[in-house]
Amino acid sequence: MTELSKITGSNEPSAETLLQWDREHQIHPWAAMDDWRDYDNMLIDTADGIYMWDAQGKRYIDGPAGMWCTQIGYGRRDMAEAIAAQVMKLPYTSPFTNVTEPSAVLAKKIADMAPGDLNNVFFTTGGSTAVDTALRTMMYYNNRRGLPEKKMILAREKGYHGSTYLAHSVTGKERDKSHFDFESRLVHFLPDVNPYRRAAGQSVEAFCDEKVADLENAIAEIGADRIGAFIAEPILSSGGVIVPAPGYHKRTWEICKANDILYISDEVVTGFGRLGHWFASEEVFGIQPDMITCAKGLTSGYLPLGACIIADHVLEAMSHLGEPSSYTNGYTYSGHPVSCVAALKNIEIFEDEGILEHVRSVSPHFQKRLAELVKYDIVGDVRGMGLLGCIEGKAEDLEAERTLGNKIDAACEARGLIVRPLINMAVFSPPLIITIEQIDEMFDIIEDALQEVEAELKA
The missing domain is CATH 3.90.1150.10 (Aspartate Aminotransferase, domain 1)
Structure with missing residues (x-):
């Protein structure tokens, strides 16, 4: 008898029964709605x-x-034991009023890993909510600075940023948008940055110039005073592992800095080792974003957890303005102590095993x-x-x-x-x-x- 059978008090169901229950009762991400009851995962x-x-x-x-x-x-038995120990010690407490050792230690660890002055960590439930947090932070930031019109978001075709409303809205994969609503008034998409799609006879260097010009043209057309952020994956993973041309990231980051546009690096896939570094933004591509989003590899999938890492200069710009204001963004499971322990054990395994x-x-x-x-x-x-x-x-x-x-x-x-x-x-x-x-x-x-x-x- 399996542990699940012991908990439910029922006999272990057959594979055929489980697949039947799955077809009849569970909706999977990206389910094909025309025949979702007719196939087996x-x-x-x-x-x-x-x-x-x-x-x-x-x-x-x-x-x-x-x-x-x-x-x-x-x-990983060591991961299971760390999770179980935290469950018995403290499985949950409200993040709105309390702090736990795991969340405080993990926040310090992430701040030490992140580049530049990205020293402030807001914990979320996953990548989508981390992206939503980054975008909402940009809006709050500009409202606090007295710039209520500076809210447009530049994103890229083929980029993927999640399934929550704002994250979905800045996703540039056209297939993912069919029959769902999304907020188009806040987003401007830059053309595909895939060098494989460049014109016949065009060099990669010339293609890079063209893609950088796409950003410059968008800023000129929309106005820097209306653009709040540029969100970009270092590698457009779900879009087909698109690696932009060499130099693209640093040039676009410099343009954003020159135009007071926050640069959000979506490292949900590239963060935590995928390219051989904790984060790819600085180590691989030479940039220090204003915010980094991460999830996935943060716990190696053992438990759900995401984070939005925010630079000191962003926090300082929206603080101490003489007018009381709460950062009204948060989740019941922000900084969940068991998920944070999983992330800490994950980092320990990374370090111990090189x-x-x-x-x-x-x-x-x-x-x-x-x-x-x-x-x-x-x-x-x-x-x-x-x-x-x-x-x-x-x-x-x-x-x-x-x-x-x-x-x-x-x-x-x-x-x-x-x-x-x-x-x-x-x-x-x-x-x-x-x-x-x-x-x-x-x-x-x-x-x-x-x-x-x-x-x-x-x-």
Whole structure:
């Protein structure tokens, strides 16, 4: 009998029963509403290290690391023990009036890791609420400064920032917006920054100039006095692991500084080791944002937690103005002590096991194996950085191209690897503990899958 069966007092349901209950009662993120009762999601039973096992006992490499987040891998008993101990000591207290040791220690840890004067941490429930907090903070900041018209948000096509209303509104993935309302009056989208989409014969340097000019033109058109923030992922992860041209980030950050526009770096995916550093903004791209949002790898997915990290100069500008005002933004589970303990144990594991150094050590091999995939005819582009990768497929027939991501995913799944399909793309971001041998295992499967799909399309 499983622990869950002991708790519920019922016999352990079969896999078929669980899938039936799932179809009948659970709505999954991004469920296909035309047939959501007619298909089965994969029923995952157990996991350990970089592997997961389904209800039939088949093993898979977890290529997406859950949802870009299981950095330290599965089955960490030390993590379970830390969580259990905090549950028994203090599972919850109101963050509106109380402080706990875990939240105070974690806030100090994050402030020490973050670049520049980003010394102030507001804890949220995940990435979407961290982004909402950053955007609401910008609005509060400009209201307090007597600039109520300075509220427009610049964002980028293909960017993804979450599912809450404001985060959804600044998301630039058109597929994610179908049939949901969003706030268009506050947002201006800059064109796609993917170098793969540059004009024929255009150099990457010229493309970068064009993308920087897109920002400058938007500021000239809208007016710097009306623009409050520019929000940008260092790498547009859900948009297809888009790595902007070299120099783009620093040039756009400098333009924002010159025009009194807050720069929000959305590091929900790139933060906590994905590129071999706690944060990528300064270490990889040479910028010190005004705010950084993070989640996912903060706890390695063991418990939900997010954070918005705010610079001293932003806090100072909206404080001590002679008029009382409360920062009326918060969540019941802000600074949840058990989630904060999970994050602290996660950071301890990173430090004790040298995980950041490990990522920097194995990433060149990961990126080498990824780069070699361009030899297949159905591969139009490969791109990535650190332990992030994307295969963008191509086909002569547009309809065939649209299904390439799913075809690659299905072929990989049959061989024991999960990747994440996105239209004609397959993306992956394995747990950071992956070894060189496991990287080879993963890419050997991908190569077999590509050969199968390519042969199918040529048949």
